[in-house]
Amino acid sequence: MEYEEAKEKLVAALQKKQKTKSKFYFNDLAKILEAKPRDAKKVINRMVQEQVLEYWSSGSTSLYGLHGTGKQAAAEHED
Amino acid sequence: MAKHPTPMLDQLESGPWPSFVSDLKQLAEARAQNKEGVEFQIPADVAEDLLGILELSYKHGRTHWKHGGIVGVFGYGGGVIGRYCDQPEEFSGVAHFHTMRINQPGGKFYTSEYLRNLCDLWDFRGSGITNMHGSTGDIIFLGTTTPQLEEIFFELTHKYNQDLGGSGSNLRTPSDCIGQARCEYACYDTQAMCYDLTQEYQDELHRPAFPYKFKFKFDGCPNCCVASIARADFSFIGTWRDNIKIDQKAVQAYIGGEIPPNAGAHSGRDWGKFDIQAEVIDLCPTECMAMDGKTLKINDKECNRCMHCINVMPRALRIGDDRGVSVLAGAKAPILDGAQMGTLIVPFISAEPPYTEIKETVIEPIWDWWMEEGKNRERLGELMKRQGLQKLLEVTGLNPDPRMVQEPRSNPYIFWNEDEVEGGWERDINEFRKDHRR
Ligand code: HEM
Ligand code: HEM
Ligand code: SF4
Ligand code: SF4
Numbered sequence: 253m254e255y256e257e258a259k260e261k262l263v264a265a266l267q268k269k270q271k272t273k274s275k276f277y278f279n280d281l282a283k284i285l286e287a288k289p290r291d292a293k294k295v296i297n298r299m300v301q302e303q304v305l306e307y308w309s310s311g312s313t314s315l316y317g318l319h320g321t322g323k324q325a326a327a328e329h330e331d
Numbered sequence: 332m333a334k335h336p337t338p339m340l341d342q343l344e345s346g347p348w349p350s351f352v353s354d355l356k357q358l359a360e361a362r363a364q365n366k367e368g369v370e371f372q373i374p375a376d377v378a379e380d381l382l383g384i385l386e387l388s389y390k391h392g393r394t395h396w397k398h399g400g401i402v403g404v405f406g407y408g409g410g411v412i413g414r415y416c417d418q419p420e421e422f423s424g425v426a427h428f429h430t431m432r433i434n435q436p437g438g439k440f441y442t443s444e445y446l447r448n449l450c451d452l453w454d455f456r457g458s459g460i461t462n463m464h465g466s467t468g469d470i471i472f473l474g475t476t477t478p479q480l481e482e483i484f485f486e487l488t489h490k491y492n493q494d495l496g497g498s499g500s501n502l503r504t505p506s507d508c509i510g511q512a513r514c515e516y517a518c519y520d521t522q523a524m525c526y527d528l529t530q531e532y533q534d535e536l537h538r539p540a541f542p543y544k545f546k547f548k549f550d551g552c553p554n555c556c557v558a559s560i561a562r563a564d565f566s567f568i569g570t571w572r573d574n575i576k577i578d579q580k581a582v583q584a585y586i587g588g589e590i591p592p593n594a595g596a597h598s599g600r601d602w603g604k605f606d607i608q609a610e611v612i613d614l615c616p617t618e619c620m621a622m623d624g625k626t627l628k629i630n631d632k633e634c635n636r637c638m639h640c641i642n643v644m645p646r647a648l649r650i651g652d653d654r655g656v657s658v659l660a661g662a663k664a665p666i667l668d669g670a671q672m673g674t675l676i677v678p679f680i681s682a683e684p685p686y687t688e689i690k691e692t693v694i695e696p697i698w699d700w701w702m703e704e705g706k707n708r709e710r711l712g713e714l715m716k717r718q719g720l721q722k723l724l725e726v727t728g729l730n731p732d733p734r735m736v737q738e739p740r741s742n743p744y745i746f747w748n749e750d751e752v753e754g755g756w757e758r759d760i761n762e763f764r765k766d767h768r769r
Binding site: 277278279280288289290292293296297300301306307308309310311312313314317 | 398399400401403406408409411412413414430498499500501534538539540541542543544666699702703705707708
């Protein structure tokens with residue numbers, strides 16, 4: 253899959269779920285992309301670089317979300 | 332006069348041990364006085380507020396820290412652990428109190444100049460509170476604010492040639508024992524291997540794509556000074572496969588009392604005359620040692636390299652010369668499932684740079700398997716339990732080996748697949764009935 257196409261697909265899927273969920277496991281993203289983890293990682297890394305996605309971490313577990321979404325961002329006034 | 336009264340914390344100071352409460356009070360005092368005239372970039376009273384909020388947590392029996400956050404430095408998904416307190420008005424000094432993990436140098440060797448630089452940076456841009464070292468091995472910087480993160484990262488990387496470590500669902504900062512730098516028991520260069528794999532797997536360290544955390548730990552010998560066998564997803568433990576080298580003269584010197592056992596480590600008390608039978612031979616777990624007149628004999632085929640005899644008589648007994656590592660997988664602390672020790676998956680493999688065999692036949696195939704099959708927050712050890720050791724052997728192509736059996740009935744089952752068996756599962760029932768009655 254081309255990068256742009258993959259990006260659109262992922263953003264659309266995450267936006268659709270936005271009402272109920274703002275943070276996703278890496279594997280959830282790989283599933284949406286229908287890609288092997290290593291291929292999905294290339295896309296996801298680039299989307300983080302482009303600030304489309306951002307990391308969230310509990311310290312022990314990492315999650316991903318669309319940039320600027322989720323409770324933490326609101327609490328931090330970083331929207 | 333302290334900013335917040337802390338009667339419960341004060342009581343902790345009365346114990347016989349060094350107290351973190353006393354340390355924090357000392358720091359609070361030093362920051363209040365600020366003799367060196369540091370231009371603190373985060374509140375000067377951070378230590379006071381830290382004590383205050385801890386006292387409040389004791390009072391309520393609940394934590395006042397929120398869980399997690401999006402803070403980090405750009406492009407890194409690990410190394411910073413966001414922490415915010417839920418009483419930011421009363422305890423403004425710790426409204427943000429993020430942790431940074433600093434990738435410790437191999438073997439934890441520092442120059443005092445390096446430590447001083449790190450501490451100066453942290454006094455300036457953080458709380459000044461450190462933890463040397465976290466259980467991952469990292470140097471832990473405890474407590475700074477979001478705007479300081481990029482500044483600290485820039486200085487660390489540009490001035491001190493120092494990277495952040497791992498946190499979250501990625502490769503955690505690999506850690507090693509002091510190894511060949513100081514220890515004659517080291518069967519391989521732990522620091523070289525730790526450094527090489529840290530460099531090789533930078534993407535795994537900084538950009539989380541694993542189901543959960545993953546740890547590499549390197550012990551030069553089975554004494555396991557970094558306890559890799561109990562707490563690393565991959566434990567690399569030095570070993571040898573030839574014979575323990577015996578200096579019979581030195582054995583006699585131990586027996587005669589000329590050399591103190593355990594390098595004198597237990598000499599604070601009189602334990603009586605050294606008794607090689609009781610203190611070494613009878614304690615050998617595989618019962619493979621014996622005195623034959625004045626000669627110490629070891630049946631090396633039975634030795635499991637527990638290190639006991641070598642630790643007691645280091646000048647008489649030395650590790651063998653044909654050295655490498657054993658790789659164990661799946662140790663972990665109890666989070667989802669119970670605690671687990673590592674399971675032996677590679678009895679012996681060369682540990683010479685560039686470690687290609689270890690990378691290509693052990694680490695990477697197992698990662699691929701775990702990344703695909705691992706459930707969210709499932710450690711490798713849990714996946715190994717769920718899908719079985721046999722599945723691990725299948726993905727790595729490693730051959731089953733009796734040494735992988737932990738104990739009878741825990742993991743001895745190796746099933747043959749039809750394609751591995753001559754003639755497959757089909758049989759001619761009439762042929763069979765010729766020899767076996769119904
Ligand atoms: C090549 C032939 C055989 C193989 C590969 C084999 C394999 C096994 C295995 C893997 C176990 C489980 C061990 C464990 O739980 O630790 C077992 C248990 C057992 N086998 Fe066999 N077996 C063989 C022949 C036999 C024969 C001929 C008998 C009896 C006439 C027998 C009687 C038993 C019994 C009673 C147990 C249970 C032992 C216990 O409760 O601890 N086996 N066998
Ligand atoms: C009155 C007669 C018997 C008594 C009281 C008796 C009792 C027991 C007991 C208490 C166990 C342990 C069960 C467990 O821990 O799970 C056992 C296991 C066993 N017994 Fe018996 N037994 C008797 C007769 C026999 C006979 C005649 C045979 C064989 C022909 C036999 C074969 C076995 C085997 C193979 C096991 C191991 C089962 C397993 O865990 O795999 N027993 N028996
Ligand atoms: S693990 Fe072994 S080699 Fe490493 S420091 Fe400890 S005793 Fe020495
Ligand atoms: S290393 Fe341990 S198992 Fe090996 S001979 Fe010495 S005491 Fe026995």
